[in-house]
Amino acid sequence: MAEIRLQGVTKIFDRRVRAVDNVDLTIADQEFVVLLGPSGCGKTTLLRMVAGLEYPESGRIEIGGRDVTDLPPRKRDIAMVFQSYAVFPHLTVFDNIAFGLKMKKTPKAEIKRRVEEAAALVELSPFLERYPAQLSGGQRQRVAVARAIVMQPAVLLMDEPLSNLDALLRLNFRAELKRLVRELKTTTIYVTHDQVEALSLGDRIAVMREGRIVQVGTPTEVYDRPATEFVGGFIGNPPMNFLRGHLEREDGRAWVAIGEQRIPAPESLATKDGEVLVGIRAENIEALSEPAPDSIQTRVDVVEPLGSHLLVTASLGDQRVKVLARSDAPIQPDDQLWLRPEPGKLRWFDRETGEALGTRG
């Protein structure tokens, strides 16, 4: 059992920068949680505090029910994969993987057995006698992973482990890593700025911004129901569309006016002054060549064929919307295009705070 519990964890750099600001997060045993956010959001600092490489100014860190807040890394029962891999250049692959076990004075025979097992898991068996400089970047990355999993730690920490690989390798390793961690059932915290990686790997994603956790949820929750405009804009490619609108009531129904046009809104939608931000994902918009009920008229700016889809950028007054259309749709720049949002996929945000507005039903 290795549940991780963070309570009010705060890290301040240079006496004023709140790199991590009062973070509460509980990670269940065997859970894979991704810390996601733009660079400088504090995700790596938070991970390093769990590792014991930084100490929080205030707050409490528990691993498996044990308070480890003030313990050095070696007393925390963790292992870590570094962004730079930090594979020791003066040691062979075998000695690199065996490093942690040797520090713990594990019997020689057991070291040999476990290192060979771990190396087999990441397909490094033929390279055990090589030095890191004789390996490719991808192989070095696997040495770093093997060195961590061979410890059978209570908690596995990964700091952007795929970011130094080229695109194709990254795609392969992502799947490999997912399989590996699922088999090992180790509680894992994984830091990345890559939203696709986060969506594909995490049991849950914690989205961070400016030292705080903005939203924690399953990939589907975070993608479909972003808690703030920031989350909707950060996750997804293309990012969620946001349109400025104004809430109106007419004929006993609620509408949101966008420019001269309007779309129906939930009855329960309430804002301070009627100003609202409408969020909709590109794949949740139907692109029609003729007027239809509840659609809004736009003009096509750019059409980008992406192979599987067309990415269409359309304008609505001074606002822009991105829409995914079928790749065989006959859409040309300057065409008129009617956009119909899928009912139930519209999200409403406060224009000022960017926070999701509650709606009932």
Place this chain on the structure above:
Amino acid sequence: MTARRLGWAPYALLLPSLAFLALFFAVPMVRAFGLAFQDADGNWSLESWRTMFSDTEFREALVTTLLLIVIIIPVQFAIALAMALVVNARLKGAGFWLYIYAIPLGISELAAGIIWFAIFTQQGWLNSILEGLGILDRPFIFLNYQNRGWLIFTVVMAEAWRATSIIMIILVAGLQGIPRDYLEAADVFGATFFQKVRRVILPMLRPSVQVALILRTILAFQAFAVVLALTGRGMTVLASEAYRWYSDYRNPHVAAAYAGFILLLSVLSTLLFLWLLPTREEQFR
């Protein structure tokens, strides 16, 4: 930029330093070897070398030189490594310590010898303090020519004080070249402080250690001002003998043979360190 496009420019830039080295190092070295292999009449001969090897002081000078090296270098390395780790820990005020540690570097060998003479001499600082504290009734004679152990101890102290910082500075530079991630990886994977030093820092510091060892050993073969200042004629090293044959006996040939012998030992020790601490290219990137 390709060599072809650079043309003669690199050679022109190298020329001044090459000329300097040739004029002030290569020529005197060849002339010195020439002197060592000639007799007083200018005929080629091994006479000077025979004189040197059969000289009564030769054995003692060689043994003392080697003994000093064997004692001083490990002591200095241990101290320098500790100092370098303190400086590199980037604690508050570590920069200040770097400056304090570096002060002896600015002091000449002879001045350093005189400073330590003032400490160890009969009415020196050390005796005054020990008497003042009531530990001694009367001065203890550290610089007693009958007592070689104390003489060596005082020379070791002075040399350690004078030349440890140069090793420290080389090691600090080397430490700063070790990416922080490696040290953090060692921490995460359970290394204690001493395990980290032994398993990660020292191996990764090997190129710097090698440079420092070679430099320090060569300097130790040449050392003599400190020995002279502290012990006068009480103790002799190879460089003192070269000096004595030149200035006292007015025999530049035997002096040159001593100088050549010192050069030979320096080259051998350098080769030894290169062989003991090989830096394999494939281990580092």
